[in-house]
Amino acid sequence: MRSLDDMLALSSWTRELPADQLNQVRAAIAVRDFTAGTCICRKGDPASAWLGVIDGLVKIHSLSPAGKSVTFAGIPAGGWFAEGSVLRGRPFMYDTVALRDSRIALMPEATFHWLLDTSIGFNRFLLKQLNERLGQFIGMVEHDRLLNPEARVARSLAALFNPYLYPDSDPQVQISQEELGYLAGASRQRVNRALQVLGKAGLIKIDYGLVTVLDLDGLQKFSG
DNA sequence: TCATTAAATTGTT
DNA sequence: AACAATTTAATGA
Numbered sequence: 001m002r003s004l005d006d007m008l009a010l011s012s013w014t015r016e017l018p019a020d021q022l023n024q025v026r027a028a029i030a031v032r033d034f035t036a037g038t039c040i041c042r043k044g045d046p047a048s049a050w051l052g053v054i055d056g057l058v059k060i061h062s063l064s065p066a067g068k069s070v071t072f073a074g075i076p077a078g079g080w081f082a083e084g085s086v087l088r089g090r091p092f093m094y095d096t097v098a099l100r101d102s103r104i105a106l107m108p109e110a111t112f113h114w115l116l117d118t119s120i121g122f123n124r125f126l127l128k129q130l131n132e133r134l135g136q137f138i139g140m141v142e143h144d145r146l147l148n149p150e151a152r153v154a155r156s157l158a159a160l161f162n163p164y165l166y167p168d169s170d171p172q173v174q175i176s177q178e179e180l181g182y183l184a185g186a187s188r189q190r191v192n193r194a195l196q197v198l199g200k201a202g203l204i205k206i207d208y209g210l211v212t213v214l215d216l217d218g219l220q221k222f223s224g
Numbered sequence: 225t226c227a228t229t230a231a232a233t234t235g236t237t
Numbered sequence: 238a239a240c241a242a243t244t245t246a247a248t249g250a
Binding site: 225226227228229230231232233234235236237 | 244250
């Protein structure tokens with residue numbers, strides 16, 4: 001299992017920090033392990049920390065009153081999230097659940113704001129991250145209206161491997177087809193078919209509970 | 225190490 | 238949505 005130091009080494013915002021500031025930031029970050037299926041934070045909880053996925057896989061999602069699940073984003077190892085709520089000083093708007101055993105970094109709100117006030121590199125990182133996320137969500141609306149289900153699954157999958165949001169060299173993700181369905185807004189059956197098509201096209205490799213991306217660029221551009 | 229079983233996931237209708 | 242097949246993980250001989 002990866003460590004907090006692995007994560008910080010991968011996070012580009014740490015690179016321009018003076019050594020003593022980085023040490024202070026590192027000391028302020030708490031690390032907690034969550035087993036698969038447990039809730040990391042719920043809608044309405046105070047946003048007291050900026051969260052990072054050191055290892056594992058997390059989803060941000062919402063449950064309809066009728067109990068249907070919609071997943072807005074899957075966050076694999078290397079990703080930071082919840083900056084939106086921390087920036088506004090408002091409670092979380094969505095639930096976050098560990099999809100498999102996950103190790104989470106919690107940077108206290110005060111530390112987050114200290115970095116925001118003192119580090120240009122940190123601000124640059126946040127701008128880039130917010131911009132990447134905005135692009136992903138605009139893309140989701142576009143794909144939802146314009147593309148066929150195979151292409152939607154392809155892009156949803158590709159979004160998990162955004163090299164800026166999730167700087168992790170691992171081309172695999174351990175996720176069930178059911179969860180991919182929540183992420184892509186498609187039924188499990190549809191995801192199953194789509195994955196087979198994408199596999200035959202040589203873009204991914206499918207194993208039990210595991211998807212390996214062979215051609216990320218091709219996956220992003222796939223349109224049937 | 226191997227066999228058995230339950231649980232999770234997948235493939236199909 | 239329901240069913241059958243497959244894979245994994247856990248258990249104990």
